[in-house]
Amino acid sequence: MEDKELYTPMMQQYINIKQDYADAIVFFRLGDFYEMFFDGAIVASKVLEITLTSKDAGKKVPMCGIPYHASKVYIQRLVSKGFKIAIAEQVSLPGKGLVEREVIKLITPGMIIDEGILNANEYNFIGSIILSEHGYVLSYADISTGDTFVIDGLSRVEIIDEIKNLKLKEVILSNTSDQQLMNFFKSESILVTEYKIEDEIHSKLIQSLSSKEVKLSASLLLDYLTRESKLELSHLMPFKELTFKSYMHIDHQVFEHLELIESNSKNPKSSLIYWLDQTLTAMGSRLLKYTVTHPLKDATLIEYRYDMIESFKPFEPRNQLESLLDQMYDINRLVGRIASNNGNAKDLVQLKNTLSLIPELKNVLSMYPGNLILELNKEIDTHETLYEKLQLALKDDAPLSIKEGGMIKDGYHHELDELREIALHGEDWLENFLETEREKTGIKNLKIGYNRVFGYYIEVSKGNIPLIQDEFGYIRKQTLTNGERYITESLKVVEQKLLTSKERADKLEYELFVELKEFTKGFVESLQKLSYLIAQMDMYLALAKVTDLYHYVRPKLNLNGFVEIESGRHPVVERHVEFISNHITMKPHEIFILTGPNMSGKSTYMRMFALIVIMAQSGIYVPANRASLPIYDAIFTRIGSSDDISGGKSTFMVEMVEANEALTKATKNSLILFDEIGRGTATYDGLALAQGMIEYIHKHIQAQTMFSTHYHELTQLSEKFEHITNLHVKAKEEKDHMVFLHQVERGASDKSYGIQVAALAHLPEAIIKRSKQILKVLEKESSKLENNLFMFEEKVELEHIIPKDIQNILDDLTLIDLDKLTPIDALIKLKYIQNQIKQTKKDS
Template structure:
């Protein structure tokens, strides 16, 4: 369409859309948000809207779709959840006073990383991540816009960047440099991130610490720039940036966290069956988020861990006080997110009422902690700032029965504002005043059917029929003449009418103004509210630790510097809770300072993986500051956990199970230290037997000789158990079984020494395979075992051996001569393939 054919309204739409080409533009028109052109076509399909058209009779009608203003949020949520951006264009002037087309402008751009009003659980943070590069190193900053949390770190390489983004479960990435094609492919296609470019840098000395490195300040500034550009408002709730390092926490990559079911069940994706599910006895949304954060990032600082343990112990020793704290926390709302709603200008009366209720509960919680009287609580008590002046303001101003909107009145308490009270008096008493005037004038005039009516055109008036016109008093003045009657007014009636109309018109506006003043006052306290939120969340999580310790019979672990693991009757607390305590069989785990590795053999389904995960879960719980599932537990402080448990094909990246195994093994081999924990389950089984066994042995030897990390290595390669005689820091353990009358029972107990057989056919029997098939498998197994016994009983290579196994023909064979004469350096790949093809044909 040419410009001349476009209406002024559509030109306005096109001008705004040109500024936001990567977003769905919701264009406010009356009570609807409209979408046009390609936006309309695509949105109609995604949101199942009716696709219509504007200018239907034109040569090129404009595709059009709309959503009601009051229901727009659900449609926005759907678009953003699918990874799209949504730009909201509102009318920014009153249509009644506008000259020509009503002015519109984008007031906010909602993206997957900047969602604040969302249907997502309040327990989950939504992190917007930004990355930048300077030389070989990268800087990464991230922010949760709903709470204002703001962090930055430096990472050594792109692999570390991807790992941290995965750990943060980010959905949108702000990129501050030009990505290579490979980086673009990884981030966009494999990690399914929405990529947003940002080149501008915002310098904010209040938020961005000047002590940061240049690239850290740059990435933080670009993240702030993007946030301001999309939210189009001052965000007073953003917190000062915190710098962290990966090594400040127990390092675990995304695959490790998934395999250990830390935050969600790896098979179902649900909370049930995860460590988070086990540990969550919190009472507040703030506590739930903090608990997830602590599980996701356990500590490596012994002093901080012990401080948490001490508070848990105090709560365990103070049952009644802890119960009172838990009960009081039930009245605590999510003031961290309420503060952000104030900053965004989206506060409603119910938000302020929730804030007041929370502030009202703080003195009670503080008093209970003070009554316990333990010095370890002093720091927490000091942070419990009840902000009494803010509580008093909200309590005095906001009506407990306030409506959900701020433009229709009935939100400010009586007695808070004198003018508002006068308006309400007029509206409340005005009807009675009208009735009094009506009765007085009826008696004075003698017109028995004289009455006062109201309409928008004439206001309040006396209705007098033609038959009574002779009795109309002199102080009446005519307002309107009808066929059979006249309408009259009086000065007294006009005065009352003026007061009532003024009260009706101005009361709601005055209430809105008062509410806005209160909201501005609340905004001054955002920093104190955020500090209070952190303190309340910490109290909540630590009381939750105490409750879980009591319910699940957990014990306080101790930490040692001598590299010893001593867990007496340890349990996998999540499995135990699912199965029931009576069904779960505990296992002790001992690795002294001279034993770094356990080689675990035993049949499938016997408990090897649970035994390994059990140790990892105990370590995670201990370094969170929680108590652990055991009778006693002494542990070293670990710096990282590496796992290779339950790998599967990564189809998106085009990687097979074996490749995933090798990549996870590679991370451990390169990144683990002597203070790490490594868990390898059936490493090497994704390839041919001898390949897998050779790799498994080489990896065991490398970890044993070069790294020295505490390692649990479960395997079906029984031949590897011979390594115990060669490697001084390795010991064999196995899962016990009981075999009677051809029936095998798995005891799920770890015992010293290697297992004697695999019992794979027995597991197949449990799975329900046909008996004839199982009998055939048993015959084949015996035949293979006999053949293996004739060849060799020792396949573990302790020294390189020169083998003749490729001696398929005479050493004087002509093909050998041709191979010997071949100059590989002069051969192209195609020539090599042709040469091999010729050899194959000759053979």
Template sequence: MESLVNHYFERMDINDSLTSVYDLERLVARVSLGNVNGRDLIQLKTSLQQIPGLVQAIAAIDEPDVWQAVIDKLEAYPEVIELIERAITDNPPIQITEGNIIRDGYDEQLDRYRDAMNNGKLWIAMLQKEEREKTGIKTLKIGYNRIFGYYIEVTKANLAALPEGTYERKQTLANAERFVTPALKEKETLILEAEEKSVELEHELFVALREEIKGYSRQLQALAKLVAEIDVLQSFAHVSEAYHFSKPELSNSDRNLSIKEGRHPVVERVIGKDKFVPNSISMNEDNHILLITGPNMSGKSTYMRQVALIVILAQMGCFVPAEKAHLPIFDQIFTRIGAADDLYSGQSTFMVEMVETNQALRFATDKSLILFDEIGRGTATYDGMALAEAILRYIDRTIKGKTLFSTHYHELTQLEADLAGTKNVHVGAIEKDGELVFLHKLMQGPADKSYGLHVAKLAGMPHELIAEAQVILNSLNEQHVLHAGTGIPVPDDTVEQLALFQENAMQPNEKHILDELSDLALEDCTPMQAMLMIDGWKKLLKSQKSR
């Protein structure tokens, strides 16, 4: 691929040759399956005719140690080209049973049939002229219908002018008689047989031709695969040069991941290179987890995706959108990014999230790349936070694969002090004149604020709603202990997550009933005693409600 990047003009010649190559793999597959038609064969011939020019363009690169093995395998199969050229017309129909698919001169019998069809009418006109001259009957005519075929029609007034023994009566009309002659019968048989059998013969000839070309299936499949690889490589080279990609360093001996000024190739194309903010990443052998914090819309997901895309492009053999990249070779990439309910199987967003996360945790290795985006956000705050922390600890302890983990749980950033393989980074944002400005730049350390209300404001929510949310947020902050030096609210130890049943809200009668129920020896109760006890409990509850 690097060779193609460095040889622009030769690459353009390769591209020109490939422009006229059809989908060879599809064509060869149709040949192998025996359902190719005439147009497919013309496309196959056209594609094969480009191979010599492709070989010449590659040879012009003059790097035999890189390309000689490829050149040696690029065979045009001139015998296939010659066979299709000799047999198939330039513009055959799609259907192989309609005729007009085999070229004139390919088969002698087919040529006779075609001559009969093309020249039959001329011969009939000449015969009519001859019969008129021979009999002197100027009104004599030769006609045709589907029931009787070709016939000579003579009016009854001229019947006496016909010579004896030559004409055989075929049909009698009110004012005329219709006859046939041995010469007319012979020509009729030839014309009708030609029309009927020429299409049948063409089909037989085409099927035989198709089977002959089918014998080259294996060689043509190998050629199609090689041409496809060349096409991919020259496409990679074009993209790499046009969008300023760089050659990555791939290593299977270390697990260092380093990307300098990496870019998301799709987002960059959509918003423009001048607006896209590149970002770097550096994870050494011991750094397994990159914990990414920052406000919504700041670019956390884009950053994670661009790392994965750079890895994929590099392992495909393409240059990458970065100034410089040193990458380990990954065996798998696991992602959990975005939210989606699986309605057909009855799975919620959170269930889908857990299933996909479990796939990564079960099958990832220390050579895998794992991307987790806001794991745990689909359930209660403490449940989600507990799961997220446990997942991070499991990855650090058991898997040790390179992991990018974005989260809004700022409490998780404290794990950097506890887990040696974890490193905090955040996507920067600043407040300017009361407005939130996204920097889209990755910075060291955790984010200091979530900026959720600012994002809601950017989304266009009503001002009074935002103001009310700010009041509520201030109230919540006052009810919690603030993390020293950061302003991040951390739940007080005395505040518990809402339970399904709250004991402190229980009335005295309810407490009495639960005590009796817990002390009840059910095995010693008769059904009648149990019913009486339940009835008594119901009355207690009703009396409580009536107060």
């Protein structure tokens, strides 16, 4: 911008505000519109697809605007694209001179609290990251619900996975020197803000955290939110410190491959959560999604969840409980808006209506047998005092506006009732006053009039003036040709009330609303607890319903490492087609080599196993007739074909990268699922890689593994290694056509049926015939090689290969931006790298 002195005072005011919010689009309030100017207008007009105009403000400047009352939809579109928005409101009344304006709220992708912008069924987290000598510390919060968490000791891979899983849209960093993280944020369009804080802040929200580094990370986030959001954040809960190692490790590729929350085909019915989420409240839906994406390793906690589902299974009270939950509003987000001074009377009414259901809810819960629901019911506070206050005060049809009246019930406040009476029945009062004065004076043609100069007055004709006596209290105000005009003290008092009653009533209603809001703030902590209890019962009730509806069973957890699944089913596929169930019986350290034709169901079989495991460790019943499972520390998958063109990675490269994660991170307590490894390169390269991986898993990792392949030659490995077992998916030929039986059995498949599958795809008959001729020749020529290929063995000096963790450290050192590191940051980074090297040596 040029010299601001060239512009009008109003535009100078805008420029001053913009200087403080240079990285935000400023919504500048002008009457009933939010206006944007200069570059902000140009950008907003393109994103919002609204007309770009200009304004003469000393000089012509670009301008676009949106109606104030319809701003939410525009804010949502801008925020979803990663923009920050500074809301500049008028903070003084119109009068002489320029109306004052200041930013009252900063809205960013991670700092949204307004209803109608957020997805009700998802958390909206904002995070902060610092690097300590023990690893990355991630703190994250949802300011709309008040939930806060912190995780310590993450590797770079782990923190990237967690950011993806949490769907963080905004991250706060103390410095931006970590180039690999910055590249990731850029690739994911995550808004990054560099923000400095010298030391941990003094707050009860972080007092219980375990270490200085963890407190510093939480302080960084808390200080940023407090200073930048312009909101009162008294509803934020104390940070809950999570232990990353208490959860099953699932990287983001597993989430994508298994379609836990989102469908790869953009069809929501292809995701697991679509079929599990029978919750009736937004609170329960958010909790269920978090539960499914954070499977546990603690058998006691898992069993507790099973017990809760079992407790909610009795059918009789379920309909009543569902009916009550279906009427409940999102307590957490109502409390968030009220506590942050963004709430309106409608929010209080919705809170009141929800609280009105709690006594009946407790009564229905008391019908359930068992101690678990009894204990949960004991913790539920009915909030009678708050409910009675809100019920007494608030109209059920309270408007969204909080400064135009219509919120408070008649009978709640005497002065408000009086003002309303005057505003509604002022003319009646004047008529009654006039009749009283006529009787008192005996003047039948006495009149009451009004003008702007004198206000209300009593007019007496010239002939009746002698009838006016001193005790009447009449004060002469104006002499006319045909009579006199008088006022009285009582008339002036009522005049004041008549002329200002509506304005005063609206102002008093606002004051009473503020009192109610402040009163409600005193219950924030107990309301948040109530919200969590309702979310729990909603989730467990939904899972109990799903269990009955889909015929799920309670898994048994074992410590012996055996897998026994009887008639397992895929929880998503069975909702679309008639699913053929399969057994899975697996010993500790066992590797299944799974063969069979394309489209026969190999990938579905592996996905079924993975989903059953994740559901079981999330504390959810599973689709099977019977299931006994060990507790896995991680699941690693490579299922499906994909590439990363923008990242410069082919399908085969992505395949190798994802396989490497399993081969370097898995333990004997992990589960590995590989589908068609090696198919993206030459046949012998692929065969060699596949065999090398299988042998490595068998000898070094010893994790239970399913390895699906078209390389039938690999089935010979079962003769050489004791823990390798062949499985195949049954199929048969009928008159040169394939029939898929989708049944998995022991033993190797006799052939791949590739040409038969091609025939099913209706390739030209000439191609099918020629392919069969070529296949016969190839099978003859390859028989000798086939007999020797998998007897090959040679010892490799693996100690000369640079481990992946060390290579990551070397890459990290190369990419450090020394110009952005402070001496303290450099020492922390050095200590972190040293610890990584020590850990790598220890692991090896």
